Amino acid sequence: MSLLYPLFLAGLAAVALPILLHMIRRHTRRRVAFSSLMFLRASLPRFRSRSRLEHVALLVLRCTVLCLLALAFARPYLLRPAAPGAAGASRRIVLLIDTSASMRRADLWTQAVNEARAVLRDAGPADRVCVMSFDQETRTLIGFEQWQTMAPGPRVSLAAQEVSRWSPGWSATDLGQALLTAAEAIEDDETNDAEQARANRQIVLVSDLQQGSKLDALLAYEWPQRTELVVRTLPCRGATNASLQLVTNRDSLAPSHDDDLPDIRITNSPDATSDRFQLRWVEAAAPRRGRPALEKQSQDSRAAQGQDASAASGPTLDVYVAAGHSTVVRAPVRPGGPAPAKLVLTGDDHDFDNSLYLLPERRRQVNILYLGSDDPNDTAGMLYYLRQAFGTGRALTSRIAARPGRATLSTADVDIAHLIVVTDPLSQANLAALRRYLESGKPCLLVMKSPETATVLAGLAGVGRIEAQEAEIDRYAMLGRVELDHPWLKPFSDPRFGDFTRIHFWRHRRVDPADCPEARVLARFDNRDPAWLEVPIGRGTLLVWTSGWHPADSDLALSSKFVPLLYGALEYGGTLAERPSQFFVGDPVPLPSRTSPATADLQIRKPDGTTVPIDKDQEVFTQTDLPGIYTIESLGGSVKAEGQARSVLVRAYEIASDDATTNALDTATPYHSQLFAVNLAAAESKTDPMPVEELEKLGVLLKPAVPVVSDVARHTARRHSFSDMESRQKLWRWVLAATLLIVLIETWLGGWLTRPNPVEARAAGPWEHGSEGHATEEPL
Known part of the structure; x- marks a missing residue:
């Protein structure tokens, strides 16, 4: 008392x-006084x-x-024992430990383990504790129920041992989602445990709190009122951190550089003390079957000779980057030619983000089959303008094969074509081949240069007869209504690009959409005649233009809309599906399609040499947890990479035949592979500390980890605590x-x-x- x-x-x-x-x-x-006793002594x-x-x-x-x-x-x-931070009340504590790539700097992870042990030691017997780690995802190491089932004596040491066995990975930091998950875990445990429903809530965050952390998940989340966040920010030795990223050209049709060297952006931290760095190439051969052991022997032999196992090859480029700024430089000359390699940056204090894995950029070839009688050098024909539209770009080359409409087509011409353009009537054999082509899911463009080409539309659509005739035009016709919500025309939905009134059509063919019930009109002329139609055939699409782009019909070939319309037809058919410029750690990677049972035993070899088997029906690979070169391997058979699945494999270096007219890997070799590169996320290199006020702005209730108060204030607070205790007891x-x-x-x-x-x-x-x-x- x-x-x-x-x-x-x-x-x-x-x-x-x-x-x-x-x-x-x-x-x-x-x-x-008594009167009877007055005479006595x-x-x-x-x-x-x-x-x-x-x-x-x-x-x-x-x-x-x-x-x-x-x-x-x-x-x-009466004095009663109280848990730390709350007199006479238990706590629900979530220990949230950062295991992202930025925690690889200096001794940050050692500090994080020590802080975690201190938090676990401070937990009282009545406290319920949950231990989580987070980077791009949030994982639970020890849940509330598991903590309660452990013996009170050794559970602190057991939890500390589990934390010690962790190590930071290579993923980015999603701090917002981690805090949301921790807060929801406390609320779920409070719902399940009615006996301690009013226990104090506390989230202890152990992190370097770097600027690259994502907080998007907190924008639409209402933070619980009774949940406090204690931030244990870890200081890092060494202020200079430079990073490098690949600068991608968003326009794949832009002309390529003669030297074919990538552009690299180098960024220096704001509080850096150094501004001179070196950039060089280092050999980064892709992991292959049997190669890890050979590489290990090679490294051991180099170490025995006193050489660095990752010695630089080729010239070194000196780069100046001021603190808090970035610069873009052309990479030095690649010494080994077109082979997988990595760029290494030196000169800063932290090397976790100093490597960039690159693969040789291989241009994709697009095969176009033109069925018409035009001379390729005749400026009055459509073939001339088609060849001009499909020029050579940075990552795309085209091959246009012209065949007469009634000449017999070879199977190879049809099979390798990504787009078929028809301008003349076709024979019955060619109509049957073209219909099979469409049913396989590929696109075809029918340009009605004359009314006779209506027989092609009727044959492909499977209708008996379609009437077509020349339209009567006073001077010229213009496009009146365009369905900009269609995927083919979606790029023109922006008002800046959706003006088609400057295109003049001198002639066009009039068809009745009712003759083809499945046809959809995508654009009409100002006189209500159909200009562009879409006819689905099997899994493919037939686009019908009732007017050509040659000068006799229109000036469409001279318009800025002409090239996007043609490339849009390729993309709508899946040939030019949008693909990412590069993969980052944690990104899902689409897998190539498999066309035979022999390719069912597909596997992926990771940069550390380990292999991951791929299920037969698996479409994406998600275990990209390491930066480096990944290899998609197949034991026998062929891996046919078509459509979006292949186009999305960024910078895939195919160890196969160099014949660009085929769309399959070399099947003559015992096995073959495709490569893709995975790099560290650029946001993880933003290592300067983030103010904790950023979290408070998002509604998070903060509590100082170690409050600094004077002796008088501490004595006053203690006095108030005793007074509150006495007033409650009375x-x-x-x-x-x-x-x-x-x-x-x-x-x-x-x-x-x-x-x-x-x-x-x-x-x-x-x-x-x-x-x-x-x-x-x-x-x-």
Whole structure:
């Protein structure tokens, strides 16, 4: 028991008063004169000396009353053991540990483990603890229920051992999602455990809190009111951190550089103390079957000779980057030619983000089959403008093969074509081949240069007959209504690019869409005649233009819309599906399609040499947890990479035949592979600390990890804590109630002990009448 005002215990000195009153000398209080005794000689009463106390019970009661009064004014209260941070309350604690790539810097991970151990040691016996790690994803190491099932004694050491076995990975940091997951875990545990529903909530974040952390998940989340966030920010030694990223050309049709060297962006941290760096190539051969052991032997031999296992090859480029700025440079000359390699940056304090894995950029070839009788050098024909539209770009080359419409087509011409353009009537054999081509899911463009080409539309659509005739035009026609919500025309939905009124059509063929029930009109002329139609055939699409782009029909070939329309037809058919410029750690990678049972045993070899088998129906690979070169391997058979699945394999370096007219890998080799590169996310290189106020702006309730207060403030806070504890207990009320009860007992007992006795009153002399004394003395 403790006292809020212990000075009031000085009132215990009043206990001596009743003791003195019980021991004072007894005197005659009053004299009574009797007339019958007036002639007798008067004598004084005789007093006796008393050496003992009488009525001890009455004395004890009176002393107890005084003690209880002093105790009540001292305001007593009982001290109860309290968990850290909350008096008399348990806590729900989520320990959230950052394991992203930025935690690989210096000794950050050692600090994180020590902080985690300190948090676990501070947990009280009644606390419920959950341990989580996070990077791009949030994982639970020890849940609330698992913590409760562990023995209270060793569970702290066991949890600390589990944390010690962790290590930071290579993924980016999604701090917002991690905090959201931790807050929801506390709420779920509070719902399941009704006995401690009002326990204090606390999330302890152990992280370097770098600027590259994502907080998007907190924007639409309402932070719980009773959940506090304690941030344990880890300081990092070394202020200079430079990183490098590949600068991608968004326009794949742009002309390529003659030297075919990539552009690299180098960024320096704002608080850097160094601004001079070096850029060089290092060999990064892709992992192959049997290669890891050979590479290990090669590295061991180099180490025995005193050489670096990752020695640079080729020239070194010196780069100047001021603190807080970035610069774009052309990579140095690749010494080994077109082979997988990595760029390494040196000169900063941290090397976790100093490597960039690259593969040789291979241009994709597009095969176009033109069925018409035009001369390729005739400026009045459509073939001339088609060849001009499909020029050579940075990552795309085209091959256009022209065949007469009624000439027999070879199977190879049709199979390798990504787009077939028809301008003349076709033979029945060619119509059947073209229909099979469309049913396989590929696109075809039918340009009605004359009304006779309506027979091609009728044959492909499977209808008996479609009438077509030349339209009567006063001067020229324009496009009146265009369905910009169609995927083919979606790029023109922006008002800046959706104006087709500058295109003039001198002639066009009039067809009735009712003759082809499945046709959809995508654009009409201003006289309501169909201009562009779409006819689905099997899994493919037939696009029909009722007017050509040659000068006799229109000036479409001279318009800025002409090239996007043609490339849009390729993309709508899946040939030019959009693909990412590069993969980052944690990104899903689409897998190539497999066309035979022999390719069912597909596997992926990771940069560390381990292999991951691929299921037969698996479409994406998600275990991209390491930066480096990944190899897609197949034991026998062929891996046919068509459509979007192949086009999305960024910078895939195919160890196969260089014949660009085929769309399959070399099947003559025992096995073949495709490569793709995975690099560190650029945001993870933003290592400068993020202010904790950024979290507070998003509604997170922050609590300082170690509050710094003065001694006076600490004493005042402690005093207020004791006062609150005493005001809740209110023990002084019970003390006063006991005091009142004892006073009533004392009053009754005192009255009973001092009541007059009639027999003794008559026997005693008149001089002996008076109050009862407690101590007398014999006269001398």
